[in-house]
Amino acid sequence: MIYIRSLFVGVLGSLLALASPAPAAQSSFSGSLHVIDGDTFDVGDVRVRLFGVDAPEQGQTCGGDGTPQWSCGAWVTDEVRARYDGRRARCERLDTDRYGRAVARCSVDGKDMGRTLVSEGLLFAYRDYSMDYDLDEKRAAVRGVGLHGAQVQRPAAYRAETRRAANAAALEEAPEGCVIKGNISSKGARIYHSPGQQHYGPTRIDESEGERWFCSAAEAEAAGWRPARR
Structure with missing residues (x-):
């Protein structure tokens, strides 16, 4: 009888373990920050896509209409790296994107990274996902700081244009x-x-x-x- 009771308890415990939901992804985390590009970082061992902002693509250039072309995407990455690489960041995960990255709001020394970088004209407010940094971008544009002092295409428009060109080339093949x-x-x-x-x-x-x-x-x-x- 003792053996049967023990077996029953063991089986019941296994079933409960199987029925228990998997632990949720950690909502808050912190660590040393390593810059991948203007809006993507590693914080500790977590790959982060910064919430509510958008950076020029690495290969994106700015200029035109009489202004020389220059590598604004690479410049933004260098500027963000100079400010933040190696510093300690604290992040709050809000979502997970289709690439498995944590979409998170992050701060360094208590200051919101997204707000700081948009205010300095290095990133754009990503209004398709959030209006949190809308006014910060408008103030940066009025001041003409960072990217706002140059001929620049919004990153989302640049990506859409690049996809259209790639699709057209593929159709020719x-x-x-x-x-x-x-x-x-x-x-x-x-x-x-x-x-x-x-x-x-x-x-x-x-x-x-x-x-x-x-x-x-x-x-x-x-x-x-x-x-x-x-």
Whole structure:
């Protein structure tokens, strides 16, 4: 009887453990900060995308209309690195993005990094996600500080334009009438990308690796490929 009771308790404990939800991602964390680019950092061992702001892409250039082109994306990264690299940051996780990064509000010495960098004209308020730094950006623009003193395209517009150009180039490479890309991921997943999707332009087809073009989504799915999520 004792053996049966012990076995029952053990089985019940295992079932409860399986039913228990996994622990939630840590909401608050801190650590030494390592700058990846203007709005992306490692804080300790956590990759962070700073909440509510947007930085020029690393390869983005600014200028035009008579103004010389210059590497504003790389400049912003250097400026943010000079201010923050190696310092201790405290962060509050608000979300997790599709790349697995913690979307977080972070501070150094008690000062909100997003607000500081937007106020100095190094980052833009990302109004699609938050209006928290809207007035800070407007004040920086009036003062003409940082990026606001140059011909600069907002990062989101630059990314959209880059995707359109990549998509157009990809369509020129496609066999006539067969524009769907059947890609094989590093994990062996067979995924097809249609024109207009986020990763259509950058995706390259290597037929020697079993990748191929399709003339329709139905053809791709019949061959065992699934649609890309974005």
